[in-house]
Amino acid sequence: MNLRITGHPAAPYARARRVGFTFEGRTLHGYEGEPVATALHAAGVRVLSRSFKYHRPRGIGLTCGAPSCPNCQLTIDGQYGVPGCATPLRGGETVRRERSWPSADRDLFGLIDRFSAFVPAGFQFRLFRRSPRLAHLAERVMGLVAGGAREVTPDAIARAARPGLGHRRTALAVVGGGAAGLAAALAAADAGMEVILVDQGEEPGGTLRAETGPVRTPDGGQTPGFALVAGLAARAAAHPSIEVLAGSTALGWYEGGVLPVHTPAGVLTLRPERLLVATGDYDQPLLFPGNDRPGVMLAGAVQRLINVDHVRPGHRAVVVTADPHGYAVAAQLRAVGVEIVALVDARGEAEAGADAAASFPSGVAASGVPHLTGHTVREALGRRRVTGLVVQHRNGARIVRLSCDVVVVSAGRRPAEELLLQRLYHGDITLDAGFGGASGDGGLPGGVAVAGGAAGVTDPAAALDMGAEEGARLARWSP
Amino acid sequence: MAIPGAARTPLRRSYDAVIVGAGVQGLALAYELAKLGVRDVAVLDRSYPGGGGSGRNGEMIRSAFGSREWSGLFDESLRRWRTLSAELDFNVLFSGSGYLVLASTPEQVERCRADVVRQAELGLRSEFVTGEEARKIVPEVNPDLALGGVYQDHAGFAHHDAVVWGYARAAARLGVELHTGVTVTGVDVAGGAVRGVRTDKGTVSAPIVVNAAGGAARRIADMAGVDLPTRTCRLEMIVTESVAPFLRPALATLDLLGYCHQTARGEFVGGTELPVPDISDSLNGTYDLLLDMAAKFVRLLPRLAGVRLLRHWAGLVDQSEDLSPVIGPVPEVSGFYLTCGWVYGFMGAPATGALLARGIHDGVMPELIRPFSVTRLHEGRFIEEGALVVAAEEGNAA
Numbered sequence: 001m002n003l004r005i006t007g008h009p010a011a012p013y014a015r016a017r018r019v020g021f022t023f024e025g026r027t028l029h030g031y032e033g034e035p036v037a038t039a040l041h042a043a044g045v046r047v048l049s050r051s052f053k054y055h056r057p058r059g060i061g062l063t064c065g066a067p068s069c070p071n072c073q074l075t076i077d078g079q080y081g082v083p084g085c086a087t088p089l090r091g092g093e094t095v096r097r098e099r100s101w102p103s104a105d106r107d108l109f110g111l112i113d114r115f116s117a118f119v120p121a122g123f124q125f126r127l128f129r130r131s132p133r134l135a136h137l138a139e140r141v142m143g144l145v146a147g148g149a150r151e152v153t154p155d156a157i158a159r160a161a162r163p164g165l166g167h168r169r170t171a172l173a174v175v176g177g178g179a180a181g182l183a184a185a186l187a188a189a190d191a192g193m194e195v196i197l198v199d200q201g202e203e204p205g206g207t208l209r210a211e212t213g214p215v216r217t218p219d220g221g222q223t224p225g226f227a228l229v230a231g232l233a234a235r236a237a238a239h240p241s242i243e244v245l246a247g248s249t250a251l252g253w254y255e256g257g258v259l260p261v262h263t264p265a266g267v268l269t270l271r272p273e274r275l276l277v278a279t280g281d282y283d284q285p286l287l288f289p290g291n292d293r294p295g296v297m298l299a300g301a302v303q304r305l306i307n308v309d310h311v312r313p314g315h316r317a318v319v320v321t322a323d324p325h326g327y328a329v330a331a332q333l334r335a336v337g338v339e340i341v342a343l344v345d346a347r348g349e350a351e352a353g354a355d356a357a358a359s360f361p362s363g364v365a366a367s368g369v370p371h372l373t374g375h376t377v378r379e380a381l382g383r384r385r386v387t388g389l390v391v392q393h394r395n396g397a398r399i400v401r402l403s404c405d406v407v408v409v410s411a412g413r414r415p416a417e418e419l420l421l422q423r424l425y426h427g428d429i430t431l432d433a434g435f436g437g438a439s440g441d442g443g444l445p446g447g448v449a450v451a452g453g454a455a456g457v458t459d460p461a462a463a464l465d466m467g468a469e470e471g472a473r474l475a476r477w478s479p
Numbered sequence: 480m481a482i483p484g485a486a487r488t489p490l491r492r493s494y495d496a497v498i499v500g501a502g503v504q505g506l507a508l509a510y511e512l513a514k515l516g517v518r519d520v521a522v523l524d525r526s527y528p529g530g531g532g533s534g535r536n537g538e539m540i541r542s543a544f545g546s547r548e549w550s551g552l553f554d555e556s557l558r559r560w561r562t563l564s565a566e567l568d569f570n571v572l573f574s575g576s577g578y579l580v581l582a583s584t585p586e587q588v589e590r591c592r593a594d595v596v597r598q599a600e601l602g603l604r605s606e607f608v609t610g611e612e613a614r615k616i617v618p619e620v621n622p623d624l625a626l627g628g629v630y631q632d633h634a635g636f637a638h639h640d641a642v643v644w645g646y647a648r649a650a651a652r653l654g655v656e657l658h659t660g661v662t663v664t665g666v667d668v669a670g671g672a673v674r675g676v677r678t679d680k681g682t683v684s685a686p687i688v689v690n691a692a693g694g695a696a697r698r699i700a701d702m703a704g705v706d707l708p709t710r711t712c713r714l715e716m717i718v719t720e721s722v723a724p725f726l727r728p729a730l731a732t733l734d735l736l737g738y739c740h741q742t743a744r745g746e747f748v749g750g751t752e753l754p755v756p757d758i759s760d761s762l763n764g765t766y767d768l769l770l771d772m773a774a775k776f777v778r779l780l781p782r783l784a785g786v787r788l789l790r791h792w793a794g795l796v797d798q799s800e801d802l803s804p805v806i807g808p809v810p811e812v813s814g815f816y817l818t819c820g821w822v823y824g825f826m827g828a829p830a831t832g833a834l835l836a837r838g839i840h841d842g843v844m845p846e847l848i849r850p851f852s853v854t855r856l857h858e859g860r861f862i863e864e865g866a867l868v869v870a871a872e873e874g875n876a877a
């Protein structure tokens with residue numbers, strides 16, 4: 001069965017043009033504008049990269065959204081370390097994988113992983129400590145596979161060197177164009193403020209772009225998440241006081257209030273008077289042996305694949321969840337023709353059932369999907385792709401082996417608060433300084449606010465409200 | 480979080496010696512003291528071991544300097560670096576793959592030529608290399624910046640975290656207690672002798688107190704009423720994502736005030752300085768220097784264009800007027816010792832730890848560290864070391 005979804009029941013498809021590209025000597029096809037990693041996945045490529053130390057195979061969706069995700073880095077047109085999940089396919093490019101020899105599929109150094117019992121974490125500090133010569137040799141051998149950038153072309157160097165775009169002052173910079181950021185930018189702009197909205201995505205919308213489920217709107221109605229943010233994004237784009245920088249990343253927030261932004265055209269150095277951080281949150285991975293096998297994916301990554309890219313992650317999925325979101329994604333997967341092998345929830349029946357109710361109104365059991373409550377994951381099976389998941393009842397009595405080609409993990413979220421931490425991390429570091437302070441309301445300097453997922457708010461409707469409130473508050477603030 | 484070497488027992492009320500600062504200096508000293516039999520030692524740190532400059536430095540190691548004082552101490556250190564993994568029973572990932580100081584102007588070439596002659600007189604192993612030879616050692620270097628240089632084929636770099644862990648664990652094995660999360664707030668002195676320290680976890684008495692507090696060294700000296708004429712400067716570094724190995728030796732350039740190397744797993748690690756010292760005790764990286772580093776390293780090694788940065792950080796060093804370390808006892812307070820003023824305190828640690836321990840134990844400072852006493856700064860007898868890659872006020876040491 002093809003992984004491409006045709007006739008998606010809930011989300012319209014925006015990409016029309018099929019284009020070709022070269023992948024390690026083969027010609028593959030994908031749709032213009034979709035992430036290169038998605039195009040590879042749809043074409044059946046499961047291993048996108050190899051991990052640094054043990055050369056474990058890594059695939060799409062494993063750490064999607066995490067800052068500088070190392071698992072989907074590709075060499076594209078001679079430029080290495082290009083994030084495959086965040087780089088739109090244009091057609092005609094040459095794509096290669098990195099960090100493996102002779103190829104990422106059959107990486108000889110993957111043997112390191114097979115013998116990982118003998119090379120435990122930190123092994124490099126124990127190995128060859130008495131033999132400087134062997135240590136030196138080991139270093140050279142490691143160099144055979146370390147790093148990307150094996151074929152740097154003068155052309156790639158020239159393309160990488162882009163001139164800066166200079167400095168710009170602005171009354172308010174909003175970093176992150178999800179529900180909270182869009183609401184904040186609109187509220188501030190409606191109050192007369194000049195706003196620059198910075199968003200990493202090809203278009204703003206954030207996680208809700210991939211949400212087909214209903215979200216409560218401020219007027220009390222309900223609308224699918226993607227439609228809600230599309231409406232807000234359209235308003236922002238048309239607003240005379242808002243400038244949207246899409247495909248752009250705020251690199252940091254430095255002394256003197258400097259906020260350099262990496263845009264597709266080069267680096268623009270913003271000097272905002274006010275800053276709103278609405279950078280959202282990340283899916284948390286779950287700890288279990290084999291949790292990095294290609295095919296183990298985060299719930300948000302899966303939603304983006306099916307609802308934005310219209311590509312199935314696989315054919316038979318086990319969904320491991322500890323929150324309502326996992327159940328929603330399971331229902332959405334079913335709606336696009338992915339078989340749900342089982343729903344696994346470590347919590348008891350009552351709690352799990354309550355979280356499942358919104359997505360499985362007549363109960364999970366009634367839908368024909370086994371609901372393994374009270375079960376935790378023992379391990380994922382398979383090597384170059386996941387072939388199964390072993391789960392165990394928490395009283396230890398029951399061990400179930402599930403056969404699948406996708407494992408979806410929904411295990412909670414973590415605020416993307418790096419931008420704030422970077423700046424607020426002045427002076428002494430002490431062990432008990434903790435990181436909690438940055439997302440609380442204490443501790444933030446005047447003119448700076450945080451809203452939505454970055455502030456630990458996971459409910460989309462609440463994120464919208466908070467964004468609007470903070471945007472309006474910053475518009476009233478004066479230095 | 481399990482901290483390697485950290486004590487599992489509570490902080491006691493008295494020790495034979497207290498070392499303030501669990502950087503590479505404090506830990507190397509603790510290890511060497513214990514080896515000499517002074518085992519009732521506490522190393523106190525307000526942060527984690529290596530949380531100061533020792534976990535934030537460029538990891539560069541050489542001994543080819545221009546003065547008798549520096550050459551003697553750092554050559555002894557280099558000798559120790561080469562067997563440190565075996566000594567500590569921990570692979571500190573020392574890489575003796577060479578250290579090249581690059582000259583980019585005819586004047587710098589002449590200076591390098593003179594340095595090598597001087598180094599030979601001092602008994603150091605180093606060689607002058609022509610532009611062509613330099614380009615053979617680092618084929619990827621921008622030829623415009625490689626007119627010649629000083630090369631030390633047995634110097635290099637090591638993994639700074641591994642060095643800190645290695646010393647901490649080795650010291651702990653010998654009975655040293657490493658206590659993290661303890662801030663020293665005062666130094667008790669009575670009758671011209673040190674009596675111990677005050678901390679946020681209580682008072683600790685000790686007849687020997689060593690100031691190894693890195694960027695905070697002056698503050699600790701003040702607490703003891705000791706005049707340490709140094710200042711705190713901020714330095715910054717970047718690390719890129721892993722790229723295929725292209726740079727074997729450690730590389731420093733006089734022209735760009737930059738130093739860099741590539742780790743075995745491919746990350747490019749480097750730092751630059753602006754011509755004027757950045758007097759600050761902030762640990763924030765600055766955008767100005769980030770741009771400076773990015774631009775200079777791409778100029779130096781053009782193939783770095785487009786490589787993504789993994790990290791950027793700042794660290795503090797304690798800098799004296801002649802940029803040389805301050806090691807040994809102080810005239811005002813007996814029992815109070817310094818290992819401060821370190822700008823190259825990573826590469827200097829193995830020798831300094833051993834020699835200062837010997838000096839504390841014997842009551843006489845060994846010859847190699849004697850020139851670095853604090854009195855030289857009070858008396859204006861500055862050490863003239865011209866082969867540093869450091870920002871200096873007058874730009875002379877550049």
Ligand SMILES: Cc1cc2nc3c(=O)[nH]c(=O)nc-3n(C[C@H](O)[C@H](O)[C@H](O)COP(=O)(O)OP(=O)(O)OC[C@H]3O[C@@H](n4cnc5c(N)ncnc54)[C@H](O)[C@@H]3O)c2cc1C
Pocket residue numbers: 499500501502503504505523524525526527528529530531532533534535536537538539540661662663664691692693694695696699713714715716738750793794795796818819821822823824825826827
């Ligand atoms: C960016 C950068 C690059 C560098 N590159 C190199 C290089 O390539 N080669 C080289 O040789 N050197 C280099 N250096 C210098 C080198 O890092 C330092 O000289 C060296 O680490 C100093 O070690 P230390 O143990 O004296 O101090 P630190 O490592 O700074 O340790 C001092 C410790 O004291 C603790 N402390 C401070 N105050 C208190 C208190 N009141 N109570 C308790 N604990 C306290 C701190 O928490 C800290 O852990 C560099 C430095 C920086 C910042």
Ligand code: FES
Pocket residue numbers: 059060061062063064065066069070071072073083084085086301
């Ligand atoms: S962002 Fe790297 S796997 Fe998706």
